[in-house]
Amino acid sequence: MTWPAKRQQAASADWSSREERSNITLLRIMSWLSLRLGRPFGRAALRLITAYFVLFSPIARHASRAYLDRVLGRYAGWSDGFKHVFTFAATIHDRIYLLNERFDLFDIRVHGGELVDAAMARGGGAFLLGAHMGSFEVIRAVGRLRPNLRVAITMYEENAHKLNDVLEAINPALRQDLIALGRIDAMLKVREYLERGFMIGMLADRTLSQRATDPVQQCDFLGAPAGFPTGPLRMAAMLRRPVIFMTGLYRGGNRYDIHFETLADFSHVARGQREHEVQAALARYVGMLERHCHDAPYNWFNFYDFWQSGPPLSSAPPPGNEP
Secondary structure: OOHHHHHHHHOOOOHHHOOOOOOHHHHHHHHHHHHHHOHHHHHHHHHHHHHHHHHHOHHHHHHHHHHHHHHHOOOOOHHHHHHHHHHHHHHHHHHHHHHOOOHHHOEEEEEOHHHHHHHHHHOOOEEEEEOOEEOHHHHHHHHHHOOOOOEEEEEEHHHHHHHHHHHHHHOOOOOOOEEEEOOOOHHHHHHHHHHOOOEEEEEOOOOOOOOOOOOEEEEEEOOEEEEEEOHHHHHHHHOOOEEEEEEEEEOOOOEEEEEEEEEEEOOOOOHHHHHHHHHHHHHHHHHHHHHHHHHOHHHEOOOOOOOOOOOOOOOOOOOOOOO
């Protein structure tokens, strides 16, 4: 078995069947210490936390490096895996400050913000379609700096409960607009928020394999077929709303680059053309995601076999570097 195949086999456990490694009590302690002792203290502790997970989370480690092999176009070593996990930990840690409105700590640069302004000016809301990439919290921080920009997040009900627990641990006074998917009234709630002028934030790079009803389309992503959900785009098409691609890339230190890009506009698409337009929009979404992965490779945070043991890369690692 080749080294990429070994990595993909080791990472092949379904993400939806694995328990998240989180501890609310530990998060409360970390939040308290970080807010009182400052960001440099918290970032120093992150290196120890990152080392622990790199050493003792083999499934996530192999998945991380299998992805990095593809996006970097070379064998990803231990240092690459550490940087990948540390980047993820850094964005999670920065949520403590962003959720407590410590925006002064960050250098946040917005690209394409005029697209959001134009959508707000038209009224009727829009969809913000992102991925498990960079920081979604830094994007919503921009919303809090713009009083007229309101964002509601959609996620499956169990994840919504988990997020509420995490947010309460970080800032008990914080209130979030969350829409639980998988419920019969989810579409009605999304429509209601849109009509109130909200942006609907959705992440569209992860499927729930245990949900047989989730529509999935195979797309070429980083050199191999991978399944992407079409549900978010179908919802935007049914509700006849524009869709903006979003990502908040962590650039190291205290800098974030937020990108907004036009993805689709279903406002005037005829019913008979919806399927074609959804497929075209999905292809654009995957292309945008791939481009940003190449631009900021350590910012994509799907720590499981995203390709479901699809075709591995063909090159071999340098001698002695196989973990």
